[in-house]
Amino acid sequence: MILQLLKKDCIIAKNYVAAVILIGVGLPVLLVWKQPQMLEVFALPGAVFISSVAFNLAVSEKENMYPKATALLCATPYNRGKLVEEKYLLYFLIYLYCCVAFRIEMEVIPQLAAVDFVRSVVIVFWIQVICMGIFLPIQYRFGYEKTKLLAMLLVVAGPVLMSVANSVVVPATVTQSFSAVPGVMYIVLWVIGGALWLFSMFVSKKIFSSIDLF
Secondary structure, three states, X not given: OHHHHHHHHHHHOHHHHHHHHHHHHHHHHHHHHHOHHHHHHHHHHHHHHHHHHHHHHHHHHHHHHOHHHHHHHHOXXXXXXXXXXXXXXXXXXXXXXXXXXXXXXXXXXXHHHHOOHHHHHHHHHHHHHHHHHHHHHXXXXXXXXXXXXXXXXXXXXXXXXXXXXXXXOOOXXXXXXXOOOOOHHHHHHHHHHHHHHHHHHHHHHHHHHOOOOO
């Protein structure tokens, strides 16, 4: 059922599907060529962030043009909860795609090999959780027209947020607590981020269930 909803979003924003694919592959290559000093800060984070926000704007604009379509979908087996779950799965899949594409590029582009992939994956996931995890409930509450400027603001503020996220230093007392098992700190951070992502989805479902679609 959710796969059919994913297909629906890809069809109504088919031009942006190609854009997401190109951004995921092309942005790291462009940075290697033009701004290699920004690889750690902007390569993977930028690909995920730009792809997610751009795709959100494209799909939301189309859905806003035909508001009755969403109402009719909710009258079928595709209930409101499934519509929300599909959106969160969509942006998680964009994140996964960009991570896989970046990992493959690291094997063939020597300049990317210096990037700490595991650290970047965790940082990018937290950026996705903070930005989209906060934005989506707001969008469900106030609608596309009232939040599209906020989405555009996210695009402008994105590079700053990425720079701040990459400059965060974990206190030594915290890293020492996890030093016995390499990588466990990243696993814990990823699990916490996943829990926050699910909480955001729960909030969005509660908000969307109370919205009058007619």
